[in-house]
Amino acid sequence: MARDWGRLDEDDVRVRPGRGSRPRTRRRPAHEDAVGGFVIAVDRGRYTCLVGGDGTGRATRKKGGGQRTVTAMRARELGRKSVVVGDRVRLVGDVSGHADTLARVVRIEPRTSTLRRTADDTDPVERVIVANADQLVIVTALADPPPRPGMIDRCLVAAYDAGLEPLLCLTKADLAVPDPLLETYAPLGIPYVVTRKDEAVDHLDERLAGRLSVLVGHSGVGKSTLVNALVPDAERAVSEVNPVTGRGRHTSSSAVALELPAADGWIIDTPGVRSFGLAHVTPDDILGAFPDLLEGAAECPPHCTHLQDDCALDAWAAAGHADAARLDSLRRLLAAREGDDTD
């Protein structure tokens, strides 16, 4: 289950000794001396990358394993391609990690996933906000503020679109019971955890183990409380990667990856991201997350929105091929994509 996304394998970037028979003049790949790095923060054109170590990517072994954070800028040769948190990159230049040094990102490794948003539903420009994530943790309070299913649905659509596994994290269980909300999402089979700040977060920790997870949620739902419980050193870690402004205050980056001390995973907090624009997501992208309905949609009229009267899915469910509650859930997500975020 655990993907080895965090592996920073120095072996494959070390300059190898000549292999005897090959002429030494053969054309070498550009930047053969580049080292691998994992982007943990992005702030105004500066990329904080974790480099080196014993290959596990664990910052706790920083001293022994030679692991260090390196600040880098983009090399011009990257063109317009954006570097985002979660990216695995190649770095050249001063990769010592010493104060006031700057390396250059010369390559972005192929991404296993991209979480995108549009600025809003009318903005046609897709923006990648996190690369290589495995899981989207949708943080929702059970009360204060009350749950907003429309927001949850939009996050689910974004997760399905990006190929991330969703995880519902229901906070403030001391204030309200989770049952009604869980009932709503039961047909989707989404894994969930229920938390409260006076209890340990072990079951959440387990879900985060060995994975790169993105946390998203509205203001006040208890995201910071969770992050601090998961990563006791979070505040220091965040301030380390955020440059101090002229007024002596730390700026807040767009996103920061924090390593979990116990669970061998990473969480990415996204302070600026409360929800997702979904202009780039098509009805078929969402339908893809419903294999039980996919076959039935073959009978739909061309370009069916699956919200229209002549949609074939009603007959498909009525014939017992799929659960009506699943169809309802699909339609809720389709409506969420269309911007019905009022509840």
Ligand SMILES: Nc1nc2c(ncn2[C@@H]2O[C@H](COP(=O)(O)OP(=O)(O)OP(=O)(O)O)[C@@H](O)[C@H]2O)c(=O)[nH]1
């Ligand atoms: N009753 C109760 N209150 C909680 C719980 N978790 C967090 N809170 C409170 O809810 C408020 C908001 O919590 P935060 O962790 O700051 O929420 P946040 O999502 O990070 O909010 P922003 O910082 O605005 O993004 C604080 O007053 C917390 O003490 C909980 O499990 N139960």
Ligand SMILES: [Zn+2]
């Ligand atoms: Zn249809």
